[in-house]
Amino acid sequence: MVKQRVEGDFIKINEWLRPLSWLYGVVVRIRNWCFDVGILKSKSFAIPVISVGNITVGGSGKTPHVEYLIRLLQDRVRVAVLSRGYKRKSHGYVLAQENTSMPKIGDEPFQMHSKFPNVYVAVCKKRCEGIMRLQEDEETKDVQVILLDDAFQHRYVKPGVNILLVDYHRLIIYDELLPAGRLREPLSGKNRADIVIVTKCPKDLKPMEFRVLTKAMSLYPYQHLYFTTLEYDGVEAMYGEKEKYPLDFLRGKQILLLTGIASPEQIMVDLQSYSSSIIPMIFADHHNYKSCDIDAIKERLEQLGDSCIILTTEKDAARLRSIEELPQKLKDNLYILPIRVKFLLNQEQRFNNRIIQYIRKNQKISL
Structure with a gap:
């Protein structure tokens, strides 16, 4: 029997690996510093780009949240999803077609392509190249919004909205860097997020827990915090x-x-x-x-x-x-x-408005 879980309860720290985590942290901090000071360049795009990702190894609900954005936007604008295509059996840029197989684009892109046939789904390890191909190729040049799946660490792209997902059961504030913990980069990486969503929350999360989590996440005033839970369709x-x-x-x-x-x-x-x-x-x-x-x-x-x-x-x-x-x-x-996400605390409309306002401001279209 699996008992009801509490926040942060799936985290396990391998203390004996902390020295390796320190070395890993040095490398990641140097990389982030290179982007921060402009030695490594982040490219912005005229088209609205929304990134959904995390700073941990393992699932935090990226695909259901990308699908939420697809449902929100697909009847308003021409949407494309760009993913790395993890474990796919292909290379370079691939745009999903009617008969594209799962091994060619990966399981999560295939899932989204099957569910949303009117949305462009493409995979490309080099996200800048993928974004340019989506805008310039004849078959996709009418795209109006690009959703980046799992791109929080891909800093060569500077998205217009950067959404960071944090698993309620693996809160980053209690975790450690790889390999001792599951963090891909230091906790300070969360500061790049415009929106932070604590995912997989229990449906009956108490108001006091919301307040405690909000304080513990220690976000800046420019960052917006939301809470979601899983629903089954x-x-x-x-x-x-x-x-x-x-x-x-x-x-x-x-x-x-x-x-x-x-x-x-x-x-x-x-x-x-x-x-x-x-x-x-x-x-x-x-x-x-x-x-x-x-x-x-x-x-x-x-x-x-x-x-x-x-x-x-x-x-x-x-x-x-x-x-x-x-x-x-x-x-x-x-x-x-099938899994969907649901916003808690009646936050759904506030989140939707924020996304739509960003697109309206950055694209000459009527939503």
Whole structure:
């Protein structure tokens, strides 16, 4: 049984690695200093650019927050998402097309491309090049807003709005630099953010906790702090008619929770109100499922019996769909749990207005 978590409770510091963290910190600080004084150049763009990222290793909810921005903007402006395309089997700049495969662009870009076919999705390790290609190539030159996925450390781009995500369960204020902790750069890196969002908060977070967290984050007056939680948009059959069911569909069922994401713990906590029998089958983040993994999943499902279903994330579903000849037994029992973010403290409209005002100010369009 997974118990309700509290802020910062997933952090583990490897004390014996602190000397290596000190050396790592020296290198990162020198790099940041080079950008701060102009030795290394950050490029600004005339087109509105919104970056979503973090300063930690592991998931902080980047994809659901980028998808939130897509939903907010896609009916107002022509949106493009630019990602690095982590673990993709291609090089250089790639624009997702109708028949583009998951391995060519990576699981998260593939997920967004599948869900939002009217949004441009491109991958490029060099973000400046990617932004220029999106603006200059004939097929994408009508783009009006670019969302950068996981680009907080990519300082060669100077975004118009820099959004930093901080996992409620891995608060950066309690963490340490790699490899002792999970920070990619010193805590001072948060000062570059225009907006800070504490993600994956419990839905019943108390007002006192908000005040304590706000003070602990110690942000500057120019920075804006928000809090979000996870919501689940029903349950979808992955194959067949791809029917959608309410979450009550899970009641009374055994759930084999299949995940290859960085932080599945909050999902397990949230599902406890629907099922008392949740069996986790956890793989590493961005795990590429192999035939031996599929055999192990099938064997586990057969052990658990007919009342069991397999529940997985959209990111895992993107990778599973790329597997040829998936056993029918798995197809018949595979369901997806789509995730959305919800703003707490009635902050949604304030956040939306801030994003829309930025775009209106920096683009000659009517929103």
